[in-house]
Amino acid sequence: xxxxxxxxxxxxxxxxxxxxxxxxxxxxxxxxxxxxxxxxxxxxxxxxxxxxxxxxxxxxxxxxxxxxxxxxxxxxxxxxxxxxxxxxxxxxxxxxxxxxxxxxxxxxxxxxxxxxxxxxxxxxxxxxxxxxxxxxxxxxxxxxxxxxxxxxxxxxxxxxxxxxxxxxxxxxxxxxxxxxxxxxxxxxxxxxxxxxxxxxxxxxxxxxx
Amino acid sequence: xxxxxxxxxxxxxxxxxxxxxxxxxxxxxxxxxxxxxxxxxxxxxxxxxxxxxxxxxxxxxxxxxxxxxxxxxxxxxxxxxxxxxxxxxxxxxxxxxxxxxxxxxxxxxxxxxxxxxxxxxxxxxxxxxxxxxxxxxxxxxxxxxxxxxxxxxxxxxxxxxxxxxxxxxxxxxxxxxxxxxxxxxxxxxxxxxxxxxxxxxxxxxxxxx
DNA sequence: TTTTTTGCACTGACTGGTCAGTGCAAAAAC
DNA sequence: GTTTTTGCACTGACCAGTCAGTGCAAAAAA
Numbered sequence: 275x276x277x278x279x280x281x282x283x284x285x286x287x288x289x290x291x292x293x294x295x296x297x298x299x300x301x302x303x304x305x306x307x308x309x310x311x312x313x314x315x316x317x318x319x320x321x322x323x324x325x326x327x328x329x330x331x332x333x334x335x336x337x338x339x340x341x342x343x344x345x346x347x348x349x350x351x352x353x354x355x356x357x358x359x360x361x362x363x364x365x366x367x368x369x370x371x372x373x374x375x376x377x378x379x380x381x382x383x384x385x386x387x388x389x390x391x392x393x394x395x396x397x398x399x400x401x402x403x404x405x406x407x408x409x410x411x412x413x414x415x416x417x418x419x420x421x422x423x424x425x426x427x428x429x430x431x432x433x434x435x436x437x438x439x440x441x442x443x444x445x446x447x448x449x450x451x452x453x454x455x456x457x458x459x460x461x462x463x464x465x466x467x468x469x470x471x472x473x474x475x476x477x478x479x480x481x482x483x
Numbered sequence: 484x485x486x487x488x489x490x491x492x493x494x495x496x497x498x499x500x501x502x503x504x505x506x507x508x509x510x511x512x513x514x515x516x517x518x519x520x521x522x523x524x525x526x527x528x529x530x531x532x533x534x535x536x537x538x539x540x541x542x543x544x545x546x547x548x549x550x551x552x553x554x555x556x557x558x559x560x561x562x563x564x565x566x567x568x569x570x571x572x573x574x575x576x577x578x579x580x581x582x583x584x585x586x587x588x589x590x591x592x593x594x595x596x597x598x599x600x601x602x603x604x605x606x607x608x609x610x611x612x613x614x615x616x617x618x619x620x621x622x623x624x625x626x627x628x629x630x631x632x633x634x635x636x637x638x639x640x641x642x643x644x645x646x647x648x649x650x651x652x653x654x655x656x657x658x659x660x661x662x663x664x665x666x667x668x669x670x671x672x673x674x675x676x677x678x679x680x681x682x683x684x685x686x687x688x689x690x691x692x
Numbered sequence: 693t694t695t696t697t698t699g700c701a702c703t704g705a706c707t708g709g710t711c712a713g714t715g716c717a718a719a720a721a722c
Numbered sequence: 723g724t725t726t727t728t729g730c731a732c733t734g735a736c737c738a739g740t741c742a743g744t745g746c747a748a749a750a751a752a
Contacts, residue, residue: 287700287701288700288701291701291702304607305608305610306607306610307516307517307603307607308516308518308519309515309516309517309518310518312736312737312738313738313739314737322702322703323702323704324703324704324738324739325701325702325703325704325739325740325741326701326702326703328738328739328740329701329702329703330701330702333738334738334739390606390607393603393606394603394604394606394607396662397599397602397603397666398513398515398516398599398603399514400514400515401515432682434682435679435682435683436675436682438667439660439663439664439668439671439675439676439679439680440682440683442659442660442663442664442667443656443659443660443679444656444683445659446655446656446658446659446660446663447653447655447656447659449659450651450652450654450655450656450659451648451651451655453605453655454648454651454652454655455648455651457606458651459647459648462648466645467648470644470648470649470652471648471652473641473643473644473649474644474649474652474653474684475683475684496722496725496726496727497725497726500727521711522711522712522713523712531727531728532729533713533728533729533730534714534715534728534730535726535727535728537712537713537714538726539726542712543712
């Protein structure tokens, strides 16, 4: 029997409900943590019955894992796009790095709750979604590593730099600076924060300006 | 048999029990999070009866708050000590910054669980120990800000840098790089990680070597 | 056309289990 | 003699997950 459905398979209605659940869950979990957030709260915030959560997701953790995947896909897409745009415009790899820092800041200011939650869970061990988290982390860091590698290959950066460690440190710097910005000095502009970070990396990494 | 009492007044026995509870709680909470960790688990890991936990701490959250306070005191003491030692040895303020980066790495490698847990809780809102956390964060960041301020005053760093933001970014860089090091490449040496971070900050912040 | 059936999306009361915190008497340590 | 710890039974709130049932619109049958 033919039922009405979107071309890509999932019904629109269901997809909308899922989206509402993601949005409700992300803020609650960012504020309180995974374990302290109840499924009842998520359902209530989404304006949906508890049963609906379980109709759409196998369990509370599965909801969370899909939320993580979904969010990191947005982030990596945005980082990649920033790097590619810089390439197209004839910028250097170092310019691309700077553009990715800005893209990171834009992402974090748009989805602060997601970022919070990601940082809070990333280094935990012994959790069911640990493997999901690893995959997802690697996706994001790999984009930065790629640009660093190209910069080294093209002679823009010294080949003495440790690519994985430098990539992790860069990501960490942006993440923590941005979270601090959001939490403790939200009145500052993105340009402000971006230029402070660029300045911090002047000389070796981000070139003179 | 030697009869010793602590200089600070509390009985040694009680203090030892508290210490065992801190150690048990810090690893469990780092792994699982605060809400997912039960008091029974903490007691068992510490090799102590559940009643003892409540004899020594008013509640689970109070245990956690005192744990946070205790840990950050160790960290700030160690940062301050690194900066002062550099001063005594006639180093520049930039040298002091570098020494503090190293002290941060040493601390994190000695107390990885505490660091994990600190990062996981720092940007949460709506939690009872939020105010404790803010106080404690400010203590640590203030040490870095102080050295940055002195470096600017002494002309070692440009007076254009944004001190609070730069301090936060530095702390974040070290924190995230170190956690990544512990989690994903634990075989690397501290010197390795330290020199990668120094290199990242060459030119503007950490000088040439 | 009108009636009946089908399947999807959702609902919310209910259940079985978990866990923070209590109370207390006896033991151990000091 | 006092402080600290133990062991353990108990309570009550809270919560993840379940399930029988509802509303609805498209499809099939009449």
